[in-house]
Amino acid sequence: MNNQPELVLLKNRRPDRPATIEEYRAGGGYAALAATLGKRSPQEVCQLVLDSGLRGRGGAGFPAGRKWAGVKEDAEFPRYLIPNTDEMEPGTFKDRVLVNADPHLVIEGIILSAYAVSAGKGIFFIRPSYEMDAELIERELEVARDAGFLGGNILGSGFSFDLEVHRSAGRYICGEASAQVNAIMGKRAHPNKEVHMAHQGLWGKPTIVNNVETLSCVPGILRQGPEWFKGLARTESGAGTKLYCVSGRVCKPDVFEMPIGTRLSEILDLAGGMCPGAEFKAVLPGGASTEFMPKKFYDVEMDFEPLKAVGHRLGTGAIIVFDKNTCLVGATLNLIEYFARESCGFCTPCREGLPYIRDLLWRIEIGEGKEEYIPLLREMARHMDRSYCAFAPGAAAPVLGLLNYFEEEIREHLSQKKCPYKGLGIEFRDSLIPMEKTESTAPENS
Amino acid sequence: MGWLAGIILLLIKLGVVLVVLLTAAAYLVYVERKLLSRLQIRLGPNRAGPFGLLQPLADALKLLTKEDLVPEGADRFIFLYAPGVVAASALLIFAVIPFGRGWMFMGHEIPMVVSDLNVGLLYVFAFSSLGVYGVALGGWASNSKYSLMGGIRGVAQMISYELSLGLSLVPVVMLARSFSLVDIVAAQAHYPFIVLQPVAFILFFISAGAEIKRIPFDIPEAENELVAGFHTEYSGMRFGLFFLGEYVTMVVLGSLVAVFFLGGWRGPLLPPLVWFSIKVLAVVLVLIWIRGTLPRLRYDQLMHLGWKVLIPLGLINIVVTGGVLLWWGS
Amino acid sequence: MPGEKNRLLRVTEGLVALIQGFWTTFIHLFRKPITEEYPEYKRPLPPRSRARIILTRDPDFEERCVACYLCSASCPVSCISMQSAERADGRRYAAWFRINFSRCIYCGLCEEACPTLAIQLTPDFETCQYDLLTLVAEKEDLLVDHGGKNQEYNYYRYAGVLVDGDKGGHIQEARPVNLKSNLP
Amino acid sequence: MPQLIIDRREIEVPAGTKVIEAAARLGIIIPRFCYHPALGSVGACRVCAVKFLEGPVKGVEMSCMTAAQDGMVVSTTHPEAMEFRRYVIEWLMLHHPHDCPVCDEGGHCLLQDETVSGGHGLRRYLGLKRTYRDQYLGAFVQHEMNRCIHCWRCRRFYQDFAGYRDYGVMQIGNRTYFGRFADGPLESPFAGNLIDLCPTGVLTDKPARFKGRRWDLERAPSLCLHCSLGCNITGSARYREMIRVEGRLNEAVNGYFICDRGRFGFAYANHPERARTPRLDGQEVTWEEACRTAAHRLTRISREYGPGAIAVWGSTRSSLATLGVLQRLCREQGWLGPQFFNSPSRERKVKAAISRLDAGVAVSLADLEKADFLLVAGADPVNEAPMLALGLRQAWRRGATVVVLDPRPVHLPLEFEHLPVPPGGIDLCLDLLVRAAVSHSATEGLLPEAAAAFFNNLSCEYPGDQPLQDRLVSLGMKLKESKNPVIVCGLDIVRESTVVLAADHSRLLRAAKDRAGLFYLLPGPNAFGAGLLSLAGEPSSPSYADMLAAAEQGRIKALVMMETDPFRTFAGQPQFLAALDRLEFLLVLDYLPTPLTDRVQFFLPTTTVFEEEPSGWVNQEGRCQQAAPIYVGGRPISQEGAGSHPPRVFLAGIPGGEPQPGGQTLAALGVALKGTGAPLYLEELDTWLAELNPVFAPLLESKVTHPGVRLLPEARGDYAFSHPNKATLRDVPDDHLELLLVDWTFGTEELSGYAPPTQEVEQPPRLTMQSRDALRLGLGPGDRVSLALGGESITLDLEIVENMASGMMVLPRHRQLAGQKFPEGPILVPLQNIHKV
Structure with missing residues (x-):
């Protein structure tokens, strides 16, 4: 296209290898660092980021500046910054691409953010499957340290910050900020809503947990100003660019950096459109923990606010595309299977309710569904909202999407007593409690 | 020596009457149970002796050998003597009832009545009223709420019905012009008073039924409300005395009906004693039939019947009888 | 006056009813009594009649009673007492079990309360004794060698507690969770 | 103070109170599984959902996670909340087994209650039930993991509240498992509380x-x-047999929890060898005859030899009534005694402690949990009074510093500073620590005169151990910063001077900081009561040993022993056995099957705290509490029974004699002795006690109700200090080791020694010494050593540790060593008496 949008995050992306520090610096990298450390006060940095309207890219979309402002000036030291790269949301792979494309952009963003909250220590929390990326980051951290961007008294500014890589033990829930902090502390990775991270996070000290994509936006903001950043967006409410991961039945699945607010149709076009012979049916707009969007939302602006306005969430911006030949009940069952397995087991609705939903979906899928399962599913999914953290509501989102837009498809399963599509196509692992067909069982007193 | 012979004669008569009456009462229980069971398509007592004929004996033995319980807090003296009052008053009424034609023996006419009082009818009333004391005192002395309520009900019922009982007999006295029961029987030489006084007969029959507290008037001992009413707390032979009293009263009632309305011992062909027995038995059987048929009245229905129906009816009957007598007599 | 007419009607009706009543009882006199004379003729009782209590066994010939105390708790006259104990294989059973039949009112609440169908009432009602103490029945008096009204039911196949063998062997149970596995 | 409306009723609660707690104050019990007042809220079970209609929070929220705020309008019965709660119950019941009839929790199961009250009857879920394999968790706790509803209470108590790590969580999702990493007994001596906490039948009482x-x-x-803490329990009995004990809430003493010794040590009451009937010359007799004969014989001896020829022994495990009647009987009859303590030094220490406790310094266990600096002198909490360790941990969790001055290898479930100094060094350490802490007040002249004089007399160096001295001074600096320090002083192994010093130091700290507490551990559950009586009983009674000496000389002819077992608790057993033969009359009253009960000719049974008659007990902080009777005593049905079931008889009486509490028996004896008169001893006992010692006066004014009445004198305003004799470090000669006799959690305490469950977990006695001493003796780990003591020798396993004072050996007063004769006072063992076997 003619008006090829400005690339901010993937500017230095190369097909063969990650950008080196030299390449990064050649493109103006670390300039923001030099211009900020010791020259601007942390409060100013905070304010700039707040002004830029940067919102968290990890899924919840909380304004980064507001989060940082939660750490009060007189808060305790040391303070911690945790760049969250525990990317386990199905369909999301943007952080990996980002880290692999331009590790120093990420590092600079982290240092600048740490400066904004006066954190002395950063812990790069990375998914265990990203072992190569962890090694890459560790390598590049050494490079950055040698260049004087990390460690004590960075660039003579008097600001000290060091960053180390922590490999997760590999649970989806570790992506949740408070669970992540617990995990780092060696506790069970349970979310903790009792305390506020900005006051009592890691080891009881103020802690900021941000997605790496969010943090990677910071150098740009500081270098070119919040107005520029705001201007990147295609919508009024949005700011900056967004990494959209497109997967599913499209010709060219990939991560695309587009201005936030780019229309879904446009993104799908970038991904080469639907596969030959496939016809668009639905899309998950922001990873597995968002609702299905049917065809009528084909042209929606992919930004936090416009999606919210139509009852959807941007999530991580991971677009998963389903075509006419995919059984959405089966697809949802696949997702629920994953979520039920990954539940931390802390609160009841999530621990017991998700397997229940999975059981109902499974029965519908294999043709044993009953009419009363539909209201039961709806109730059950609705009650997931009252679980301890956002995990269960997220897990229930595709179910709600399925019920809201594709109830007909469920009814087809019920009336045909089998899956009208190819069938399951997914493999069931028996670490979860296996399910049994109804014939041999009668309800009994419990 | 006449007085001595009189006393001996009296004692013999007393003895015979007592034995006959008590045996009759005991077997009346048997007859009642047997008849009732047949009315209800059951068999009735059939285990003690042939046809269960020894049942009254077994009952008596049982009652005699049972423990005599006195409830805690009971008024002991009254409690122990109340059943006696009931039984004795019932037995004593029979003293004035003529049960046969006078019998000539060694030149003396021996009247077939224990004692021919010229105020016999008043005597009957007096003793039937005394029976109330047994019920009232027994109920009160038991120190039990059921007994007390039974006693109170009994008193109220018996006093109420005594009025209509009395009123129903006034025409009889007017006809016989005597209070003596012997004279009353004598007055029925030609036709029994039932023919002249059907209303009085019905009044008397109903009132007497209420007086002896039998179904449908057994409100003082209504089982399903008061367990056993005034004799709830009694056991053994003391209970037996209450029981005896009731059945003796039944015989007495039969006799009174016979005397007042059915011409007493009079009757063709058969000896007077037999006639008398037949009449008494007939009344008693009707009483049993009633018991087997009718349900118990409610307390207010009972009072309603006594005060609003029977007493006015009795008064009217007296006035009518009086009027007729005046007109007829003149 | 209609009122008067009504009253007359009522009196007549009453009289007729009275006569009908007396007539009914009177003709009953001549009907054959329906009484069944008990010791000579023993009437067969329906299987759900409530009389003497038994303790039944499950199809594996084990005692069904697990001594859960529910029958004694439900007994309105407190005539059931027992002591539970543990067998070597972990199965719960009654070390002793006693029903005082001199107190029992045969209400059947124990049978209703029994979760294992162990305690059951039978139609056998001829249990009179002259000595009250002989009416106190012990487990050995109560235990029978059949399943009573339901021969098939076996509580321990549903219980979900280990008796012998591995967990997860009961009806509608999954294999035990593998604690040491970290597989997804 | 937020004000809110719950179910149309208004309530004002302190800030920070959760809504579930606010509702509880109104008597509205919102369903809960994970929430527990002692463990706080975590919001895991989601069953306490309520509807917030108005105010800062709206919608269905968890009442345990929401703090009460002004203007809240809460409905606990709103259909939306109820519906959600119904779903939660259904979820929790998905995998719950069908085993209520064989589950021990059935009948008091929270899950059962909530399931029934929530109306959940049928299981709709068609999937399979999840199962888990169970674990062996030791003699106390039965594990049945299938029943788990994942409320996290057990883990939160075991790891967070009690501080032990061997029980926890594994796996995630709906495979989450609570248990140990491998089968094995739970290490915590508080594990029994898991039974009370578990809302369903996963963790149940194994002995019961x-x-x-x-x-x-x-x-x-x-x-x-x-122990002397006086924890509150609820006892359960059936068929005249104690079945189980549970913790009972007393905010001032033990909170919700109790230790395993208290929970499982009750079975002494069921001991099959307990004598139940009065016995005279080996024959069972009636109570009247027994009383008459005893009175007759005592009168004769009193007439022949004078009342002083009758000596009376008591103990610290009798109720206040028994102790009081015993004292009164002695007073009135002129008998010698009673002596409640088995050694003179112990008596002196208890008296010293009690006379120094007043309402100003005495702290309860609950107060102790709020302290910010805890100085534990000569106490080993886990072994002597386990609940104290739990109290210390709560204080530590709130940020308190805990310093332990003790020669023993002390282990606590918390991070603490252990300074293993010999008993003689504890005084010096206390001096140095407190000196460092208050020196600024002293130099600035802020201390009252008496306190300053006391301060000036304190030792200022620890001879021969400069590092220790420096450490003490630096800890003293921490003590200086504390606002609410408490000194905990054990009475067992310390010198008498330490008991006095602990009190004086707490007063000095109080003078310097306005607030300081003092917490003693006493020997025996009613040591405080016995001490109060002893204090009032002037002249003080001769010791056991003195009485025995008098018996040997023929001056004492009769001995009355009230609930005391010299074989178990008294050192001078040979002396005792020798004196026995010289006595003309020996009357033993006891509820334990002690070795004496079989030997004596005249025996009267008494009752345990669980049987008959409410009884008063005074714990170590002077709190008099009442124990209600649980069941009428008598021989348990299980012991009465012949064959497989209890006997089939009609009996009016209770088999096993008419059980009679000791106090009552003594009162009856008193009446028999006087010949006439009513048994006023018990009725007027409180009045008599109050006349004897005015501290008992509160017993007169009010009934002893929850949480107990404190029998303590008013706080003295003038800080009366004792005259400190310069504390000196009394060293053990180089060629000797001092043998310390100590208590263990299990195995040394008298009552629980008769209980099979606690017997099962007790470890065999072993000798513990420091590695340097072991090296000196050429001993290594795993060796067995023989220890020669007073002519006899015992063979024991050796344990070598680092964290204890050198020059010491530690040996438990184990019941398995009960026949062993240990001399009185500090026992010095020459090195040549210790051999490797």
Whole structure:
């Protein structure tokens, strides 16, 4: 296209290898660092980021500046910054691409953010499957340290910050900020809503947990100003660019950096459109923990606010595309299977309710569904909202999407007593409690 | 020596009457149970002796050998003597009832009545009223709420019905012009008073039924409300005395009906004693039939019947009888 | 006056009813009594009649009673007492079990309360004794060698507690969770 | 103070109170599984959902996670909340087994209650039930993991509240498992509380397994007698047999929890060898005859040899009534005694401690949990009074510093500073620590005169150990910063001077900081009561040993022994056995099957705290509490029974004699002795006690109600200090080791020694010494050593540790060593008496 949008995050992306520090610096990298450390006060940095309207890219979309402002000036030291790269949301792979494309952009963003909250220590929390990326980051951290961007008294500014890589033990829930902090502390990775991270996070000290994509936006903001950043967006409410991961039945699945607010149709076009012979049916707009969007939302602006306005969430911006030949009940069952397995087991609705939903979906899928399962599913999914953290509501989102837009498809399963599509196509692992067909069982007193 | 012979004669008569009456009462229980069971398509007592004929004996033995319980807090003296009052008053009424034609023996006419009082009818009333004391005192002395309520009900019922009982007999006295029961029987030489006084007969029959507290008037001992009413707390032979009293009263009632309305011992062909027995038995059987048929009245229905129906009816009957007598007599 | 007419009607009706009543009882006199004379003729009782209590066994010939105390708790006259104990294989059973039949009112609440169908009432009602103490029945008096009204039911196949063998062997149970596995 | 409306009723609660707690104050019990007042809220079970209609929070929220705020309008019965709660119950019941009939929790199961009240009857879920394999968790706790509803209470108590790590969580999702990493007994001596906490039948009481349903048990509030803390318990009995003990809430003493010794040590009351009937010359006799004969014989001896020829022994495990009647009987009859303590030094230490406790310094266990600096002198909490360790941990969790001055290898479930100094060095350490802490007040002249004089007399160096001295001074600096320090002083192994010093130092700290507490550990559950009586009983009674000496000389002809077992607790056993032969009359009253009960000719049984008659007990902080009777005593049905079932008889009386509490028996004896008169001893006992010692006066004014009445004098305003004799470090000669006799959690305490469950977990006695001493003796780990003591020798396993004072050996007063004769006072063992076997 003619008006090829400005690339901010993937500017230095190369097909063969990650950008080196030299390449990064050649493109103006670390300039923001030099211009900020010791020259601007942390409060100013905070304010700039707040002004830029940067919102968290990890899924919840909380304004980064507001989060940082939660750490009060007189808060305790040391303070911690945790760049969250525990990317386990199905369909999301943007952080990996980002880290692999331009590790120093990420590092600079982290240092600048740490400066904004006066954190002395950063812990790069990375998914265990990203072992190569962890090694890459560790390598590049050494490079950055040698260049004087990390460690004590960075660039003579008097600001000290060091960053180390922590490999997760590999649970989806570790992506949740408070669970992540617990995990780092060696506790069970349970979310903790009792305390506020900005006051009592890691080891009881103020802690900021941000997605790496969010943090990677910071150098740009500081270098070119919040107005520029705001201007990147295609919508009024949005700011900056967004990494959209497109997967599913499209010709060219990939991560695309587009201005936030780019229309879904446009993104799908970038991904080469639907596969030959496939016809668009639905899309998950922001990873597995968002609702299905049917065809009528084909042209929606992919930004936090416009999606919210139509009852959807941007999530991580991971677009998963389903075509006419995919059984959405089966697809949802696949997702629920994953979520039920990954539940931390802390609160009841999530621990017991998700397997229940999975059981109902499974029965519908294999043709044993009953009419009363539909209201039961709806109730059950609705009650997931009252679980301890956002995990269960997220897990229930595709179910709600399925019920809201594709109830007909469920009814087809019920009336045909089998899956009208190819069938399951997914493999069931028996670490979860296996399910049994109804014939041999009668309800009994419990 | 006449007085001595009189006393001996009296004692013999007393003895015979007592034995006959008590045996009759005991077997009346048997007859009642047997008849009732047949009315209800059951068999009735059939285990003690042939046809269960020894049942009254077994009952008596049982009652005699049972423990005599006195409830805690009971008024002991009254409690122990109340059943006696009931039984004795019932037995004593029979003293004035003529049960046969006078019998000539060694030149003396021996009247077939224990004692021919010229105020016999008043005597009957007096003793039937005394029976109330047994019920009232027994109920009160038991120190039990059921007994007390039974006693109170009994008193109220018996006093109420005594009025209509009395009123129903006034025409009889007017006809016989005597209070003596012997004279009353004598007055029925030609036709029994039932023919002249059907209303009085019905009044008397109903009132007497209420007086002896039998179904449908057994409100003082209504089982399903008061367990056993005034004799709830009694056991053994003391209970037996209450029981005896009731059945003796039944015989007495039969006799009174016979005397007042059915011409007493009079009757063709058969000896007077037999006639008398037949009449008494007939009344008693009707009483049993009633018991087997009718349900118990409610307390207010009972009072309603006594005060609003029977007493006015009795008064009217007296006035009518009086009027007729005046007109007829003149 | 209609009122008067009504009253007359009522009196007549009453009289007729009275006569009908007396007539009914009177003709009953001549009907054959329906009484069944008990010791000579023993009437067969329906299987759900409530009389003497038994303790039944499950199809594996084990005692069904697990001594859960529910029958004694439900007994309105407190005539059931027992002591539970543990067998070597972990199965719960009654070390002793006693029903005082001199107190029992045969209400059947124990049978209703029994979760294992162990305690059951039978139609056998001829249990009179002259000595009250002989009416106190012990487990050995109560235990029978059949399943009573339901021969098939076996509580321990549903219980979900280990008796012998591995967990997860009961009806509608999954294999035990593998604690040491970290597989997804 | 937020004000809110719950179910149309208004309530004002302190800020920070959760809504579930606010509702509880109104008597509205919102369903809960994970929430527990002692463990706080975590919001895991989601069953406490309520509807917030108005105010800062709206919609269905968890009442345990939401703090009460002004203007809240809460409905606990809103259909939306109820519906959600119904779903939660259904979820929790998805995998719950079908085993209520064989589950011990059935009948007092929270899950059962909530399931029934929530109306959940049928299981709709068609999937399979999840199962887990169970674990062996030791003699106390039965594990049945299938029943788990994942409320996290057990883990939160075991790891967070009690501080032990061997029980926890594994796996995630709906495979989450609570247990140990491998089969094995739970290490914590507080593990029994898991039984009380578990809302369903996962963790149940193993000794009480299948013994009876809650509704069949006779239950009453009682007290734990297994140490001096006086923890509150609820006892359950059935068929005249104690079945189980649970913790009972007393905010001032033990909170919700109790230790395993208290929970499982009750079985002494069921001991099959307990004598139940009065026995005279080996024959069972009636109570009247027994009393008459005893009185007759005592009168004769009194007439022949004078009343002083009758000596009376008591103990610290009798109720206040028994102790009081014993004292009164002695007073009135002119008998010698009673002596409640088995050694003179112990008596002196208890008296010293009691006379120094006043309302100003004495702290309860609950107060102790709020302290910010805890100085533990000569106490080993886990072994002597386990609940104290739990109290210390709570203080530590709130940020308190804990310093332990003790020669023993002390282990606590918390991070603490252990300074292993010999008993003689504890005084010096206390001096140095407190000196460092208050020196600024002293130099600035802020201390009252008496305190300053006391301060000036304190030692200022620890001879020969400069590092220790520096450490003490630096800890003293921490003590200086503290606002609410408490000194905990054990009475067992310390010198008498330490008991006095602990009190004086707490007063000095109080003078310097306005607030300071003092917490003693006393020997025996009613040591405080016995001490109060001893203090009032002037002239003080001769010691056991003195009385025995008098018996040997023929001056004492009769001995009355009230609930005391010299074989178990008294050092001078040979002396005792020798004196026995010289006595003309020996009367033993006891509820334990002690070795004496078989030997004596005249025996009267008494009752345990669980049987008959409410009884008063005074714990170590002077709190008099009452134990209600749980069941009427007598021989348990299980012991009466012939064959497989209890006997089939009609009996009016109770088999096993008419059990009679000791105090009552003594009162009856008193009446028999006087010949006439009513048994006024018990009726007027409180008045008499109050005349004897005015500290008892509160007993007169009010009934002893929850949480107990404190028998303490008013705080003295003038800080009376004792005259400190310069504390000196009394060293053990180089060629000797000092043998310390100590208590263990299990195995040394008298009552629990008769209980099979606690017997099962007790470890065999072993000798513990420091590695340097072991090296000196050429001993290594795993060796067995023989220890020669007073001509006899015992063979023991050796344990070598680092964290204890050198020059010491530690040996438990184990019941398995009960026949062993240990001399009185500090025992010095020459090195040549210790051999490797």
